[in-house]
Amino acid sequence: MRNKRLIFSALWLFSSLMLAPVWSLASKLDRVEPMFWWAGMNNPELQVMVYGENIAENRVELSYPGVTLRQVVQVANPNYLFLELSVGPQARPGKFDILFKKDGRTQHSYSYELRQRREGSAQRQGFTPADVIYLLMPDRFANGDPGNDDMPGMLEKANRQDLDGRHGGDIKGIANHLDYFVDFGVTTLWINPLLENNMARYSYHGYAMTDFYKVDPRFGTNQDYAELVRQAHGKGLKVIQDVVFNHCGLNHLFVKDPPGTDWVHNFPEYTRSNFRASTMSDPYAARADIERFNHGWFDSNMPDFDQDNLLLRQYLIQHTIFWTEFADLDGIRLDTEPYPTKGMVADWGARMRQEYPNMTLVGEAWLDYEATTAYWQADVRNSGDGFNSGLRSVTDFPLKTAMQNAFKEQDGWTSGTLRLYEVLGKDFLYADPMYNLTFVDNHDLPRYYREIGSELDRFKLGLAFLLTTRGIPMIYYGTELLMDGDEHLGHGHIRHDFPGGWPGDAKNAFTAAGRTADQNEAFDFMRALMRWRKDAKAIHGGRLLHFIPENGVYVYFRQCPSQTVMVLLNNTDAEARVSTARFAEVMAPFSSAKDVVGGTTLSDLRELVVPAKSPLVLELR
Ligand code: CA
Secondary structure, eight states: OHHHHHHHHHHHHHHHHHHTTOOOTTSOOSEEESSOEETTOSSOEEEEEEESTTGGGSEEEOOBTTEEEEEEEEOSSTTEEEEEEEEOTTOOSEEEEEEEEETTEEEEEEEEEEEOOOTTGGGOOOOOTTOOEEEEOHHHHOOSOGGGSSOTTOSOOBOTTOTTSBOOOOHHHHHTTHHHHHHHTOOEEEEOOOBOOOOSSSOTTOOSOSOTTSBOTTTOOHHHHHHHHHHHHHTTOEEEEEEOOSBOOTTSHHHHSOSSTTSBOOOSSOOBOOOOGGGGTOTTOOHHHHHHHHHSBSBTTBOBBOTTSHHHHHHHHHHHHHHHHHHTOSEEEETTTTSSOHHHHHHHHHHHHHHOTTOEEEEOOOOSSHHHHHTTSTTOTTOSSOOOOOOSEEBOHHHHHHHHHHTTSOOOSSSTTHHHHHHHTTGGGOSOGGGOEEESOOTTSOOHHHHTTSOHHHHHHHHHHHHHSSSEEEEETTGGGTOOOOGGGOGGGGSOOOTTSSTTOSOOTTSGGGSOHHHHHHHHHHHHHHHHHTTOHHHHHOEEEEOOOBTTEEEEEEEETTEEEEEEEEOSSSOEEEEOGGGHHHHTTOOOEEETTTOOEESOOSEEEEOTTEEEEEEEO
16 A cells, blocks of 8 residues: 555656646546537537546536536546536537646546538438338357457357357458348348447347447447448448447446446346336326336346436437447437336437437337337327327337238138238327338247248248338348247347358358258248339338238238339138229229239239239239
8 A cells, every 4th residue: 555655656756747737647537428529419418428536536627619518517426527518509520628637737638529520410311111121130140250259358258159159240240241131122231239248148139238339349349330331321221220228238337336326226136127018108007017117127137227317318318329420320229118217218219309300210119019009109199198209110019910920820800811900900009100110020039930830931921011011121130041940948049140151151041052942932032022122112102001801812002103012912721813893992093913023914903813822912004
C-alpha cells in the first residue's frame, strides 16, 4: 500500500514536470458511450455515459459552438457520470475535448467527435411488403475467418461439436455469400445479434449482451459490420439489426459494477418472468402478475433491466440510433417487445419516428392471438389504455401457427386452410396488417419441415402461401434446405450449421451440386416465387381478396391497378378441378394466365386444374 503511494507520488511528480497540466493520460477513461455522435440529428439531446474509477470526483467542462453541457448527472456509484448534452442545429461536424478536472487540474481529456451524417440518413427507407427477409444466425451460417473463432479475453472458446457452443461463424462468412442471397431472391437480411456476448456458455445466440457498443470480436469488428452493410447495399440488399432492451448478459458492466440499485431488477432469489405477455394489454390483469412479467428475469444468465430508470432508457434508445447511423441500417427488430416497460417501447418508437420516419421497426410480439398481437403494432386501434408502440411491424405468430397446422390437416369447419382464412379474417384488429412480419418458423421454433411431417408437397403449399399472402415474409436460414430440427431437444437442434459454410465441410449447399434432389426442388420452388415476387406489385401493395375454402381448395387474389394474381391452394390428396364462375367479381376481365412457377400459359380459365396437395400461382391477363 505504502509502496504504491510512493510510486504514485513519483509518477505524479514526473508527469507534472513533463506533461503539465494534463498529466494523467496514462490512466485513461474506461468507457465513453456513445463513443461519438452525429451533428444534425432532429433531436438535439445527447446523453454521454462516462465510466472510470471515481470519475465522479471530476468537474466536467467542454466548449464547442452549438454544444451545451446542460447537466452532469451523478449516480450512486462514483465510477459513472452521465453528461446531458444539447447538440443544436448550429453544431458543425468536428471534434471537441471533454475535460475532467479536479482541483482545477485536468485529470482526463476525451476528444469527442460529431460526425457528418450520410446524405439522406434521416429519410432512409425501411423494409416493406416488397421485401423477403432472410433470418440468419451469424455463429451458424458461415465461418469466413477461422482466425477469429477464439479471441483473447472472450470466455467461451469455439467447439463445433457442441450444439450449444460457438461454431465460429462470423461477419466475413455472411459477406462471402451476398451473391447467394441475391440469386435466391432474398432482398433483406435480418442477422441475429452481433454485439458482444462475453458469457462462459451459450454465448453464440447473441441475446446475452455484455457490450451494447461493440460487435463481438468473434464475429468481427464494428468496422467489419459497417462494411458488410455497405457491401449488402451495393447488391441491393437491406439489413435489419436485432436489438435487445429487456435484458443483458450477466457479465455486463451494469451488473458487475451497477451504477445504482435501480438498473437491474433484483430479488432475494432468482425470479423468472411469468412470460404471460397478454398481461400487458389485459384490462383485468393483477399488478403482481404485470410486475412479475415485466420485472422477472428472462433467464438466469439474463438480468432484467429496469427501464423505468430514465438514464438506462436513454442509454438503450441511443444505442439503436448509434447503430442506425454507424452501420446505415434499414430496419431494427426489437427482441421481446412486450417485456421492457410499455413506456420504454413507446419512447423508443416515438424517438425513432422522429429521427427516421420511413425506417421500419419490427417488434417480436410473441403472442398467440390476433388481438393481443395487434396491441403491439404502431397506431393500434382501441388499445384500451392509449398505448402506441410506434413500431410499424409486428411478428405474426397467430398466422405462423395456422401455417404450421393448415397443410397437415384436412379442411374442416375450423381446420386445414380454414385456419388461414379465419386468422386473416381478423385483420381488422391491426392498424397495418400489410406490415405484419410473416414466417413459418424462426430461430426459436421447430423447423417448419419437421413441423409439417417432412412432406415436400405440404412444404410447398406453406411457402407459396407465405410468399403471396399479405405481410412481409421472413425465411429462416436453412428452410430452403429442408433443415430438420426439433426445438424440444434444445435450441442447438434448430440452429444447425449451414452446410458449406465452414472450410472442409463435406457438402456445400450454397451450390446446386451440394444439395440433395429434394433440397434442390425446395430451393428452386422458393427461388422461382421469390424472384418473381421482387417485381410483383400486386403482392407488394395490392389488396387481398379471398374466398371461403371449398372442397379443400383455398382461392385468393392479390390485386393492384397493374396486376392481378390468383392463388389456388389444393389441400386435398386428389387433383382438384376448380370451376371459376364463383370468382367472377375478380376474374371477369381476364381470359388467360401465366403459371409463375411452372412458366406455362393457360388460355382457358373457366376450369382450373390443381394437382393434389399443390399450390398454383397465376398472373391473370
Ligand atoms: Ca470465425
